[in-house]
């Protein structure tokens with residue numbers, strides 16, 4: 001099978017994890033970029049990337065790279081591409097654009113110019129043109145410019161791969177599924193020990209953990225834009241999905257999600273059910289500060305509230321201090337990872353982090369801190 005280049009986008013800080021995922025899928029010439037990884041794959045691996053990547057957001061297939069110094073040159077270069085290879089007058093398309101350039105400062109304008117060049121090509125040849133549909137287009141296109149260097153790609157994923165499809169309901173401030181999965185992979189957890197998210201909100205961490213432990217493909221609940229492409233190979237696609245089924249593993253550890261909020265518990269239960277994991281994940285209504293861990297090991301990942309208003313600041317500092325004390329006394333032997341956008345409150349956990357990782361939740365800078373909770377030792381308490 002012939003190989004070709006793809007560019008997979010990801011979040012800040014996940015380039016290493018994504019590169020490792022791509023390597024596992026058999027990709028070659030892997031190169032880490034800023035919030036993206038490029039590599040080479042064959043068609044089967046290309047489908048598998050969409051189906052399997054946990055930290056990828058969009059799998060892009062470049063179809064043209066060129067230099068353009070003004071909008072006329074851009075228009076001419078876009079017209080050099082034979083668009084009838086990809087769409088016809090009955091198809092719909094959409095263009096997403098990103099611009100890092102002094103010459104092309106408005107990314108929306110770049111997209112507009114590209115759209116004009118595409119529809120003009122069809123009009124000239126056929127007297128008719130394909131239409132734009134931003135909601136659910138047959139073909140999703142990407143144009144990226146850095147200085148005067150352009151890359152035009154097909155977005156094979158369509159909607160972000162972070163949107164797995166099991167979470168139709170959510171509580172306030174849910175984490176992106178890809179972010180949650182990436183955090184779990186960063187901890188090195190592999191399903192050998194029990195997993196707990198004591199503040200699970202809509203259940204994202206427990207669900208992603210179960211998918212990792214059971215080696216279940218995150219793309220199993222959704223469709224992808226490449227399924228509309230002219231060169232779509234349904235037999236190969238069926239093979240990728242069948243192979244994935246055969247690679248599923250039995251989940252041997254306990255996976256728990258808790259939250260003090262009744263609605264969060266209900267939403268988590270619904271999402272767990274939609275993900276087909278009701279037999280695996282236990283959801284319970286509990287205030288973390290009234291719980292304890294009865295095993296001698298386990299992984300805890302929590303994403304406590306950040307506190308939205310300025311008035312919450314002091315309350316949050318106290319709450320984070322309580323979380324730290326509670327972990328220390330009632331969760332000995334565990335490894336706890338706390339992910340938060342409240343960087344000030346995080347300092348008051350009162351335990352010494354053994355790892356600190358900078359990440360983002362949307363635009364908000366966050367930190368992921370690791371704490372190792374040893375039984376009976378006072379040394380991990382600060383000061």
Ligand SMILES: C[S@@+](CC[C@H](N)C(=O)[O-])C[C@H]1O[C@@H](n2cnc3c(N)ncnc32)[C@H](O)[C@@H]1O
Pocket residue numbers: 171172173174175176198199200201202203204205258259260261264286287288289303304305306
């Ligand atoms: C930022 S949200 C978690 C979002 C979650 N990671 C998701 O993806 O949906 C914080 C959650 O902590 C819960 N929470 C706050 N204080 C708690 C406590 N003392 N015990 C248990 N849950 C708590 C809230 O009800 C809320 O659902």
